[in-house]
Amino acid sequence: MRQGSPRELSDAGSDHRRRLTAAMVETASEHGFLGATVARVVERAGVSRATFYEHFADRADCFRAAHRERAEAMTARVDASRAGAPAGGAEAVVDALIASLAEDRPGARFLLVGALGSPPSVRREHEELIRRVERSVACFLDEQPPERAIQIPAAALVAGVADVLARQALANGTADLAAARLAVSRWIDAYRLPPGVRPLSQDRWRELGRFAREAPATEPAEPQLLPRGRTALPDGAAARARRRRILDATARLCRERGYCAVTVAEIAAAARVPRSAFYAHFSDKKEALMAAQTAGLQSAMAVAAAEYSPVAPWAERVWKLIRGFLGYLAEAPDYAHLDFVESYAAGSEAVRHRQQNHAVFALFLEDGYRRQGAEVRLPWACTEAIAGAVLGLIRKTIVEGRTERMLSLMPAAGYTVLAPFTGPQEAARKAFSWGRAAR
Numbered sequence: 147m148r149q150g151s152p153r154e155l156s157d158a159g160s161d162h163r164r165r166l167t168a169a170m171v172e173t174a175s176e177h178g179f180l181g182a183t184v185a186r187v188v189e190r191a192g193v194s195r196a197t198f199y200e201h202f203a204d205r206a207d208c209f210r211a212a213h214r215e216r217a218e219a220m221t222a223r224v225d226a227s228r229a230g231a232p233a234g235g236a237e238a239v240v241d242a243l244i245a246s247l248a249e250d251r252p253g254a255r256f257l258l259v260g261a262l263g264s265p266p267s268v269r270r271e272h273e274e275l276i277r278r279v280e281r282s283v284a285c286f287l288d289e290q291p292p293e294r295a296i297q298i299p300a301a302a303l304v305a306g307v308a309d310v311l312a313r314q315a316l317a318n319g320t321a322d323l324a325a326a327r328l329a330v331s332r333w334i335d336a337y338r339l340p341p342g343v344r345p346l347s348q349d350r351w352r353e354l355g356r357f358a359r360e361a362p363a364t365e366p367a368e369p370q371l372l373p374r375g376r377t378a379l380p381d382g383a384a385a386r387a388r389r390r391r392i393l394d395a396t397a398r399l400c401r402e403r404g405y406c407a408v409t410v411a412e413i414a415a416a417a418r419v420p421r422s423a424f425y426a427h428f429s430d431k432k433e434a435l436m437a438a439q440t441a442g443l444q445s446a447m448a449v450a451a452a453e454y455s456p457v458a459p460w461a462e463r464v465w466k467l468i469r470g471f472l473g474y475l476a477e478a479p480d481y482a483h484l485d486f487v488e489s490y491a492a493g494s495e496a497v498r499h500r501q502q503n504h505a506v507f508a509l510f511l512e513d514g515y516r517r518q519g520a521e522v523r524l525p526w527a528c529t530e531a532i533a534g535a536v537l538g539l540i541r542k543t544i545v546e547g548r549t550e551r552m553l554s555l556m557p558a559a560g561y562t563v564l565a566p567f568t569g570p571q572e573a574a575r576k577a578f579s580w581g582r583a584a585r
Contacts, residue, residue: 162200162201165192166198168212170211171216172252175259175260177493178492187205187208213256213264213268213272217275220257224239224243254315262491263492264491265406281300284300295344296334301542305534306330307534308534325527333528333566337565339570343571354580356554358553385426385427388427390441392413392423396431398416399416401484405431405488405491410424435488435489435496442481443506445474451470454466454470460514461568463510472553486545487541511529511563511567524566532563535562536563560577
């Protein structure tokens, strides 16, 4: 057998590595990190397990390398688009991202969704990538020429665009990228100021909420064993109590250890129920996570909806709604962390479930759409961007470990919701007023 030259062996090794990282992207975009097993990756790459371990220590190592490759390629593309159109930086970036999504849907899904569900060691790199993007966007927003500048918190802009693109990436063959491009463009335009008006600086957005009160978490009580004998609860009540304990335990353990590391046995033990009781309610831990997602959102929306008084002006109702929602999240950090952080680790089904749950926010924007005249009416798809922007602000606060400071988001979140309907100047006046009221 002919022995390969050092150059040939080197080229073969590089090719194997590229094939493995490409296979990781495709596999993880379909199945999430947990489903992207070494067996699946090597089968898709067409190499042996031994070859895999020549290049990577484990699955996380391969995932990290794939993430770095895709992140560098995406960053280079975005930087090039901005350099070519500095005056229209926001639209240029959106165009670059849409083009990337069209050309490489698995890669886009991997970055926009899959990377958010990776283990903490890899996720930290992705969170740093998001922060770099936010800093770049913040610089652009602060350095805009005053001709119809965009006024919006950078984190909200990044999150709103990312949410729309993530939905498109998860839609597979049903995606309508042209419609998504139009919706995002119209949404961004809704935050443009009149010519000559300078936008609020990014530092100012952070200052507006700094005097908001902290909302300490409500610590859940230790689950107690159900009563026995004649005083035992009726079957239905006992089943509901066990189910709630399982949901609470799922949320708590996912926050403490991460969804990937938690087992059904640990959830059952934390809930103080036998494993058979767990399986009487849920088929696996993903189903328990999705049920906890829904339970947490239902509780949050019950609090928020109670604040949405039908007798007040719409802007005031939005403010009270946001205050109620943020206040609940601050007091229930386990459920907040599970929904906004750990749900991505359970794969695309859990992410889609989360998106469907959050579609309820559209109900509270209907009055805003009715306020607009036909000549300025926003596409309904802008609702996704508005909701994604606010939810992105919330997720950023949770990831930074500042859940108790959730109420500090009220001015920025309220402005982000109202500006497309009332205009950015009127919404900014409201944000200033709310910021002073929170002192």
